[in-house]
Amino acid sequence: MDQAPQPPMDQPRPSSLVVMIGPPRSGTTLIANTFMSHSKVAGLIEPWHRRRDEDYATTDPARLMAENGLTPSLGQPHLAIKETTTRGVNVDLSLKLLQTAADQGIYPALIVILRCPFAAFLSQVEASRQMWREQKLTEASQDTLGRWVNAQSRALKKITDNARVQHFRLISYEAFCAHPASEMARLMALIPERLEADQMQLRPPAGLAAGDPKTRAKAGRIELTDRSPAIAELIETVGPGKPLDFCQQLRKIVLDHVCHEPDAVTLDRLSRLVA
Amino acid sequence: MGIGYQGTDRNVIDYDLWYADGNTRLAFRGPRGDLSAPGAICCIGAAQTFGRFVPRPFAQQIGEILGRPVLNLGFSGAGPEFYLGKPPLMTCLAGAEMVVVQSMSARSVSAGVFETRGNNGVLRFLDGPRKGQVLKAQKAYRTLREEYGEDAFRAQVAAVQAAWLDRHQDLAARIPGRKIFLWLSSEAPGDNVKLDKSAVGTFPHFVDAEMVEKVAGMGFEVVTCVLKDMPPQVLVNDRTGVVEQVYNARDFPDRPDRTRALNGYYATPDLHDLAARKLIRQILSV
Numbered sequence: 001m002d003q004a005p006q007p008p009m010d011q012p013r014p015s016s017l018v019v020m021i022g023p024p025r026s027g028t029t030l031i032a033n034t035f036m037s038h039s040k041v042a043g044l045i046e047p048w049h050r051r052r053d054e055d056y057a058t059t060d061p062a063r064l065m066a067e068n069g070l071t072p073s074l075g076q077p078h079l080a081i082k083e084t085t086t087r088g089v090n091v092d093l094s095l096k097l098l099q100t101a102a103d104q105g106i107y108p109a110l111i112v113i114l115r116c117p118f119a120a121f122l123s124q125v126e127a128s129r130q131m132w133r134e135q136k137l138t139e140a141s142q143d144t145l146g147r148w149v150n151a152q153s154r155a156l157k158k159i160t161d162n163a164r165v166q167h168f169r170l171i172s173y174e175a176f177c178a179h180p181a182s183e184m185a186r187l188m189a190l191i192p193e194r195l196e197a198d199q200m201q202l203r204p205p206a207g208l209a210a211g212d213p214k215t216r217a218k219a220g221r222i223e224l225t226d227r228s229p230a231i232a233e234l235i236e237t238v239g240p241g242k243p244l245d246f247c248q249q250l251r252k253i254v255l256d257h258v259c260h261e262p263d264a265v266t267l268d269r270l271s272r273l274v275a
Numbered sequence: 276m277g278i279g280y281q282g283t284d285r286n287v288i289d290y291d292l293w294y295a296d297g298n299t300r301l302a303f304r305g306p307r308g309d310l311s312a313p314g315a316i317c318c319i320g321a322a323q324t325f326g327r328f329v330p331r332p333f334a335q336q337i338g339e340i341l342g343r344p345v346l347n348l349g350f351s352g353a354g355p356e357f358y359l360g361k362p363p364l365m366t367c368l369a370g371a372e373m374v375v376v377q378s379m380s381a382r383s384v385s386a387g388v389f390e391t392r393g394n395n396g397v398l399r400f401l402d403g404p405r406k407g408q409v410l411k412a413q414k415a416y417r418t419l420r421e422e423y424g425e426d427a428f429r430a431q432v433a434a435v436q437a438a439w440l441d442r443h444q445d446l447a448a449r450i451p452g453r454k455i456f457l458w459l460s461s462e463a464p465g466d467n468v469k470l471d472k473s474a475v476g477t478f479p480h481f482v483d484a485e486m487v488e489k490v491a492g493m494g495f496e497v498v499t500c501v502l503k504d505m506p507p508q509v510l511v512n513d514r515t516g517v518v519e520q521v522y523n524a525r526d527f528p529d530r531p532d533r534t535r536a537l538n539g540y541y542a543t544p545d546l547h548d549l550a551a552r553k554l555i556r557q558i559l560s561v
Contacts, residue, residue, distance in 0.1 A: 102514065107285055166514060167289040185299035186307075189292035192281035195299045262306035263291065 012072040013062050014042070014079040016191045017101040019094045021159065022113030023152050024084040025123035027173030030202065030222070031113055032082035034184055037205040040193055042076040044068050046083055048093045057089075059096040061106060078191050085155035095162050108166040109190050112159055114254045115173035117247040118231040121148050142238045149243040157274040163267055170266050175259035177224045183259065249273050278302045280327055280351065283526070286512045286519050288328060298363070301350075304332065308346040310367040315344040316558075317368055319358055320377025323459050323478070323542040324349025328508060330544065334375070336551035341558065346371075352396035354383030355442035365449055373453040375554060376446065376495065378460065381481035382412050384442060387434030388423070389415060403427075416474040432470070432481055439482065440489055447493040455557060456495035458487060459542055459550055461505040478540075498557045502546040507539035 018041075020032045029045065036043025047068055048056055058064045061079060065072055072079070081097065083090045098108040121140070128137045137144055169187055176183045180202070185195040202222060238244050250273060257266045281290050281302075291305025304325050308315070318324050318334040324347060326332025331339075338345030348364060350357060355376075358364050368374050385391045389398040398415040400408050403423055410418060420428040447454060460467055460477065465484035467477040475481070491497045512519040520535040527535070542550070 167285070179297075181299050182294040182297055185294045185302075186292065189278055189281055189294075189302055190289075192278045192285070192292070194278060259307075265306075 013104060013106055014065070014072050015077040016079070016107040016109065017061050017098065018078065018080040018109045018111060018191065019098055020080060020082045020111040020113060021091065021094050022084060023115070023117070023120050023155070024086045025120045025127060026084075026113050026115035027176060028082055028084055028113045031111075031171065031173070031176055031184075031187075032080065033204040034180070034199050034202055035111075035187055036080050036082075037199050037201070037203065038078075038188060038193055038196055039198075040076055041078045041080050041191075042070050042072070043080045043082070043205060044070065046090075047081060049083060049086060049090055052087065057093060059093055059100050061097065061101050061104065064097070078193070085152060085159075088151070088155060088158070091155045091158045095158065098162075098166055102166065107191075110159075110163055110166055110168040111187055111190070112163065112168065112170050113173065114170065114250075114258055116231075116254050117149075117152070117250045118234055119225075119227045121145060121247070122227055122230050122234060123225075124148070140234050140237065142241065142243065145234070145238050145247070146241075146243040149246045153246060153274045156270060160267060160271040160274060164264075168263065168267070170258050170263045170270075172254045172258040174224070174255060177222045180222060246273070280322075280325070284328065284510075284521055286514070287510050287521055288330060288513055290325075295363070301361075304334075304347045304349060306335065308344060310346065310363070311370065312344040312346075314372045315346055315367075315370075316341075316373045316375065317346045317348055317371040318375040318377065319353070319364075319368070320349045320375075320457070320459075321353045321379050321383065322349065322351040324375075324377045325351060326547060327351070327541040328510060328538045328544075329542065329547050330513075331547065333547045333550040333554060336547070337554050337558065340551070340555055349377070352383055354379050354381075354391065355439070355446050356384065356391070359442060359445055359449075368446075368450050371450070371452050373455065373558065374450050375455045375457050376443075378456065378458045378479040378482055378487075379439075380412075380479045381432075381435045381439035381486075382416070382475055384435045384438045386438035387431040388419065388427075389431065389435070412480075413475050420474050428474070436481055436483070436486060440486060443490055443495075444493055447495065453561070454495045455554065456487070456490050456497045457550060457554065458497065458499040458501070459546065460500075461502055461546075463501050463503075464499065496557060498550075498553050500546065500550045500553050502543070502549060505539075505543055505546060507534075507537040508543040510536045510538055 020028065022028045047064060058067055065079060083094050085091055098110060101108045124137055125140050167190060169190055171183055171187060181195065181200055184199060188195050253266065253269050257269055278292060281292055292302040293305050293307035294302060295310050332347060334345050334347035383391055388400055388402045390401055392399050392409055396412055397409050398412050400406050419431060458464055460479060462477045464487045468481060468483045469476055487497060510519050510521050518536045522530045522535045
């Protein structure tokens with residue numbers, strides 16, 4: 001029988017490991033930073049994506065912490081990792097990390113972060129043009145939306161197929177912006193810790209980089225950009241077809257169901273959409 | 276204590292805690308609900324209503340079966356004053372179409388020489404040689420009996436029973452909708468109050484048959500749900516299926532080893548299933 005990989009004896013392990021993941025430009029950094037700014041949580045932002053050039057792929061929790069300059073301690077018993085579905089391998093590594101944690105007796109938990117897909121897509125186009133070094137998605141068109149949908153539906157399928165293996169929460173960027181304290185308190189209860197007042201400063205915790213320059217500019221407050229006119233224009237541009245159908249159904253799930261019904265019911269809806 | 280249970284029990288069950296009305300200190304058992312939902316059924320009570328160790332508490336079951344919004348507002352250790360002292364919750368109960376009030380322990384009521392503290396599971400002595408000290412409820416009553424004497428103990432029981440009735444009268448007056456009192460226990464009313472061998476008897480502590488009759492006179496419909504000799508529930512990791520020692524030696528050093536993975540106190544899934552069926556029958560009877 002295969003043995004679970006064990007960390008070196010001299011590396012202490014966290015008691016909980018939380019993976020926070022969602023499509024890019026879905027508020028993952030804001031929500032993760034807020035979660036990780038809890039005094040008992042050590043956080044890592046995009047450990048694999050940041051080091052993609054070196055094919056970084058560590059999925060042992062203790063080693064991951066050590067290799068990223070974190071030291072598990074009694075004062076910070078929880079480790080949180082934030083990644084996005086930008087690359088399929090980010091999802092694979094996130095799920096592998098959760099499995100490794102469970103095999104080592106660490107409590108694993110998953111938080112799936114979603115946002116209206118039209119808004120996330122348009123935000124990614126904007127970010128790609130203005131902020132990112134890899135300018136892969138700089139135009140909003142039927143073709144680029146189609147490719148985005150294919151990538152995200154594949155990623156969401158992997159996530160929904162594996163979400164029930166551990167305890168999980170779904171959260172939408174929209175719900176978090178509307179009720180940041182109660183939604184963050186709900187996420188913290190998963191580990192479980194009580195919400196701390198400092199978390200509502202909505203700033204990256206010390207030692208963690210903000211996601212991008214725009215996030216830094218927004219630190220301390222939540223600003224939900226109204227993208228309604230751009231979304232209407234995008235829908236007009238894209239026209240009927242599979243990508244538009246997928247985005248409209250996902251938008252309905254995100255806006256009408258996430259945080260409005262039990263997460264398990266919403267996960268079933270997501271599973272059916274991406275099946 | 277909802278969040279406390281999530282900590283101790285997290286390998287066995289996910290309570291899916293949520294926070295209502297912007298209050299990030301008061302965690303309720305999921306699935307989440309809307310305090311202002313029209314036609315809601317609200318369930319209030321202690322850890323039994325919360326559903327410690329129970330994947331589908333009776334509140335969730337009646338919601339799913341009847342297709343109605345149901346709020347599980349159960350809270351560990353709660354007595355009636357826990358709700359009476361929280362205006363947002365009382366507003367919710369006042370607006371509910373129906374409120375199920377689980378039989379809460381009279382032990383969790385402030386009266387006589389005790390004042391409830393925290394989540395009502397601990398008591399503070401207001402008088403006598405222990406004045407100012409705070410003890411867990413069972414230990415507090417045992418101490419009272421041993422150190423203050425049998426007469427003082429009996430007077431204390433009578434005081435909390437009277438206060439318990441007063442609080443239920445307050446609840447009844449402030450809940451205009453239909454009210455159901457759910458007796459949830461391993462003993463029939465009265466059989467739970469045998470104080471010769473124990474200082475508190477069986478849950479709901481100190482609530483006897485006469486008190487239940489008086490509650491019926493306050494406008495509550497009474498549903499009696501008893502699972503005699505409730506078999507203990509083996510606690511199992513919900514991810515791995517392996518037996519889980521929730522009551523581990525480090526945090527519960529006084530507990531016998533053979534009971535570390537057993538729930539023999541809180542209402543088991545079998546009792547919740549029975550309660551759901553009885554409640555649904557009662558709800559549909561009118």
